[in-house]
Amino acid sequence: MDLLFFSFALKNIFRNKWRSTFIILLLTIGIFALLFSVTLSEVSKNLIDNVNESTMKSSFGNENLSALLENYSSIEDFKNDMTKSMKTLFFYIIAFFVLIGTLLMMIVMLKAVGERTREIGVLKSIGWTDFRVSALVLLESIFQLLISWIVVIVLLLIFYLINGNNMGEFFNSVHITKFIVEEIFAITFLTSLFIPIIGTIIPLYKAFRIKPSEAMRYE
Amino acid sequence: MITIKNLTKMYDKGRTVALRNINLDIEDSEFVSIMGTSGSGKSTLLNMIGGLDVPNEGTIEVMGENLSKIKLSKYRRETLGFVFQLHNLIPNLTCLENIELPLFGSSNSSSQMKDNAMNLLKAVDLDEFANKHPKYLSGGEMQRVAIARALVNNPKVILADEPTGQLDSENSEMIMDLLEEKQKETNATLIVVTHDFEIAKRADRIIKIRDGQIER
Ligand SMILES: Nc1ncnc2c1ncn2[C@@H]1O[C@H](COP(=O)(O)OP(=O)(O)OP(=O)(O)O)[C@@H](O)[C@H]1O
Numbered sequence: 001m002d003l004l005f006f007s008f009a010l011k012n013i014f015r016n017k018w019r020s021t022f023i024i025l026l027l028t029i030g031i032f033a034l035l036f037s038v039t040l041s042e043v044s045k046n047l048i049d050n051v052n053e054s055t056m057k058s059s060f061g062n063e064n065l066s067a068l069l070e071n072y073s074s075i076e077d078f079k080n081d082m083t084k085s086m087k088t089l090f091f092y093i094i095a096f097f098v099l100i101g102t103l104l105m106m107i108v109m110l111k112a113v114g115e116r117t118r119e120i121g122v123l124k125s126i127g128w129t130d131f132r133v134s135a136l137v138l139l140e141s142i143f144q145l146l147i148s149w150i151v152v153i154v155l156l157l158i159f160y161l162i163n164g165n166n167m168g169e170f171f172n173s174v175h176i177t178k179f180i181v182e183e184i185f186a187i188t189f190l191t192s193l194f195i196p197i198i199g200t201i202i203p204l205y206k207a208f209r210i211k212p213s214e215a216m217r218y219e
Numbered sequence: 220m221i222t223i224k225n226l227t228k229m230y231d232k233g234r235t236v237a238l239r240n241i242n243l244d245i246e247d248s249e250f251v252s253i254m255g256t257s258g259s260g261k262s263t264l265l266n267m268i269g270g271l272d273v274p275n276e277g278t279i280e281v282m283g284e285n286l287s288k289i290k291l292s293k294y295r296r297e298t299l300g301f302v303f304q305l306h307n308l309i310p311n312l313t314c315l316e317n318i319e320l321p322l323f324g325s326s327n328s329s330s331q332m333k334d335n336a337m338n339l340l341k342a343v344d345l346d347e348f349a350n351k352h353p354k355y356l357s358g359g360e361m362q363r364v365a366i367a368r369a370l371v372n373n374p375k376v377i378l379a380d381e382p383t384g385q386l387d388s389e390n391s392e393m394i395m396d397l398l399e400e401k402q403k404e405t406n407a408t409l410i411v412v413t414h415d416f417e418i419a420k421r422a423d424r425i426i427k428i429r430d431g432q433i434e435r
């Protein structure tokens with residue numbers, strides 16, 4: 001009996017297009033965040049590594065350079081400040097993309113709720129308790145989370161294996177990358193945790209409230 | 220025995236009165252058909268008897284139990300079998316799994332459930348479709364699966380809301396034959412809502428509804 005219950009939840013995830021869209025979106029965000037941070041940090045690494053007295057003189061000229069460095073005790077100091085600004089900039093850029101992804105996910109989840117109303121009605125009409133219907137929806141969300149997390153982790157591992165050596169050097173030499181990767185993981189993790197929960201609470205609430213006859217009037 | 224007393228059902232905060240002071244008795248093992256024009260309240264009445272919705276006034280007793288005093292999900296699971304106009308099968312599940320669904324939460328083991336469901340699929344002559352999804356079936360075949368699902372819990376009361384509404388006359392005959400056969404076999408009470416007099420006249424009794432009231 002429980003096997004059928006589990007397989008039902010799994011099938012719902014893979015056959016329901018909105019649910020799958022949600023998974024794909026989540027993956028896209030994870031991968032996008034990863035690629036974005038790596039690409040950006042590569043650019044910034046090159047930029048900052050190239051900063052020294054002679055390159056700065058040639059691009060700004062002697063006078064401008066001293067004016068520029070007026071507020072800094074040394075070129076190192078200037079470099080640190082630049083690194084900090086870049087960290088902030090990248091953080092906001094990436095946060096922006098994650099925010100858009102989150103909004104998309106919310107829309108997808110809400111659509112998915114509407115789409116399932118009729119099914120909830122049918123399940124109730126054949127005697128499923130509110131508790132059981134809710135358990136199904138909850139189980140689906142948990143599966144969804146697990147699947148997307150597993151895929152993201154596997155992708156990361158693959159990426160790391162392919163780029164093993166480069167990556168190590170990368171993470172050590174560029175503080176920005178580390179900073180951003182950690183922040184992005186935190187954001188992506190929280191997003192992938194909270195959105196499915198919100199997307200679950202709504203159908204749970206609906207499942208408890210709606211009368212089966214009402215639910216089955218939905219198309 | 221189903222006893223309905225002074226049943227009134229309103230929608231839109233009383234602006235629509237779907238059922239007005241209905242009084243009705245239906246005997247055990249009786250086959251009753253309900254006829255009436257569109258919007259007369261047939262589905263509403265069936266939904267009330269099936270515990271899919273609750274009345275604003277009046278009481279419904281099924282086999283001595285007042286529906287407002289019992290757990291409706293348990294009542295639906297153990298006493299009722301529903302057949303709808305649109306088969307309402309779950310598209311993500313195979314035919315066999317669809318039939319097993321109502322048994323969830325019962326004490327049956329999973330192999331018992333499967334046997335039970337398979338026997339019913341054989342009874343509606345669709346065992347070769349057991350592992351197919353509903354979308355590969357014709358309308359009549361889907362409706363037969365839906366009937367198998369409605370019967371899997373050995374219901375004492377079978378409720379069908381225009382079970383042949385989407386079918387041609389040949390398929391309609393087959394579905395009604397099947398429903399009646401199963402009803403006779405299990406001594407269940409059968410209530411069928413229909414527009415079609417050919418179908419309605421098969422019943423022991425025809426109840427006509429107009430504007431939410433029973434015509435005398
Ligand atoms: N959930 C609802 N909300 C508002 N009005 C409703 C609702 N359900 C039914 N009604 C109204 O109640 C009346 C009776 O509806 P019902 O569905 O019982 O008719 P019916 O006899 O089954 O019609 P049909 O033959 O078209 O299925 C109609 O006027 C309908 O508009």
Ligand SMILES: [Mg+2]
Nearest residue numbers: 261262263380
């Ligand atoms: Mg109707």
